[in-house]
Amino acid sequence: MKDLLASLTRKPGKAKPAPPEPVAIPKGPAALLLNSDLHRGSVLAPFPEGLLLEHGLPIGQNPVQAWIDAKWREWHDWAGKLAQGRRVIRIFNGDLCEGRHHRQAELITNNLALQRRAAKQAIEDVRQEGDLLFLVRGTWAHAGAAGEDEETIAEMLGCTPEAGTGHYSYFLLPLSINGTRIIAVHTIGATRSPVSEATALVTQMAKTARDSGRWGTPLPDILVFAHRHQFCAVHLPARRQGQYCCTLPSWVGKTEHGYSFDPLSPPQIGGVVILIDADGTWQACSRFWALPTPSFLEV
Ligand SMILES: [Fe+2]
Numbered sequence: 001m002k003d004l005l006a007s008l009t010r011k012p013g014k015a016k017p018a019p020p021e022p023v024a025i026p027k028g029p030a031a032l033l034l035n036s037d038l039h040r041g042s043v044l045a046p047f048p049e050g051l052l053l054e055h056g057l058p059i060g061q062n063p064v065q066a067w068i069d070a071k072w073r074e075w076h077d078w079a080g081k082l083a084q085g086r087r088v089i090r091i092f093n094g095d096l097c098e099g100r101h102h103r104q105a106e107l108i109t110n111n112l113a114l115q116r117r118a119a120k121q122a123i124e125d126v127r128q129e130g131d132l133l134f135l136v137r138g139t140w141a142h143a144g145a146a147g148e149d150e151e152t153i154a155e156m157l158g159c160t161p162e163a164g165t166g167h168y169s170y171f172l173l174p175l176s177i178n179g180t181r182i183i184a185v186h187t188i189g190a191t192r193s194p195v196s197e198a199t200a201l202v203t204q205m206a207k208t209a210r211d212s213g214r215w216g217t218p219l220p221d222i223l224v225f226a227h228r229h230q231f232c233a234v235h236l237p238a239r240r241q242g243q244y245c246c247t248l249p250s251w252v253g254k255t256e257h258g259y260s261f262d263p264l265s266p267p268q269i270g271g272v273v274i275l276i277d278a279d280g281t282w283q284a285c286s287r288f289w290a291l292p293t294p295s296f297l298e299v
C-alpha cells in the first residue's frame, strides 16, 4: 500500500504502476481452501433450515439443495483431512449471495439481509477455529453494485481486512504464503466452446508475464478465478514450480441463466485445495462433482 501511495504522489513522467502488496501470512505448512459462487438465496442453493422468512415462514429443501448441501459437507471433510497439521487459509472467491437482479424469479427471498445471513451460515458451518478467512467481491448483480453484500458478510464473519482501507472484502486479493504468490479475483471471461475453455486462463497468465517483464514486478505463481461456475486448470512452465491458473466450480444448481448460457452441461460443484509447504513447494488438489442430470423419460 505504501508503494501504491508513493506511485500516486510521484511527479508526472516518473509514474510506475505498483504491484498489489501481498498480504503477509506467517510461515509454516499451509493449506489454501478455495471455494466460490455459493449464490445463497437462490432456490438452487441450500438455505439454512432454521432461518425463517418474513412473518416466520419456514422453508424446506428441494432435492437439488439437499444434494448440494451434502456435497458441501463432504467437500469440507475431504479438504479438512488434506489440511491436517497445516494452517488453514480459506478464500471465498465471490458471488456468495444470489442478490436481486435482472427480475430474477428463482429466489427464496429478495430480502438481501436474509441472503447475507444464509451465506454467513454456510461458511460458519465449515470454518474451524484459527482459520484465516478472506472474501473476494463477485459480480455486481450478486454482490451489490458496490460489492456491499460481500463487504457486509466479510465483516460479519470477521474476515482478514485489507491493509490500508480496512475493508473486509477484496476486489483483488494478493496473498504470499511461504513465498508462493497467489492472486484471487472473481471475474474471468466465460465461453460456450469446449475447445476454448482454457483460452481466458492462458490470456490472464500471459498478461501477468507481460506486466512482470514490463514493470519488473514478481510473477504470481497461482491465479484463482471463479464466475463461470466451471472448473478449469492450466499449469504452464515458468520459474520455480511454474505458473498455475484455475477457475473454480460453484455451489449452485442450474438457474434460468445457466439454461440460456449453456443448456446441456450439468452444473459443476466443488473446489480446490492448494497445499503449500514451509519451503514454498506447492501442489494443487481438486474435488468436484457434476449435478445429477434428469433421467430419460420412457414413453
Ligand atoms: Fe456466480
Ligand SMILES: [Fe+2]
Pocket (backbone or CB within 6 Å): 094, 095, 138, 139, 186, 226, 227, 228
Ligand atoms: Fe460472477
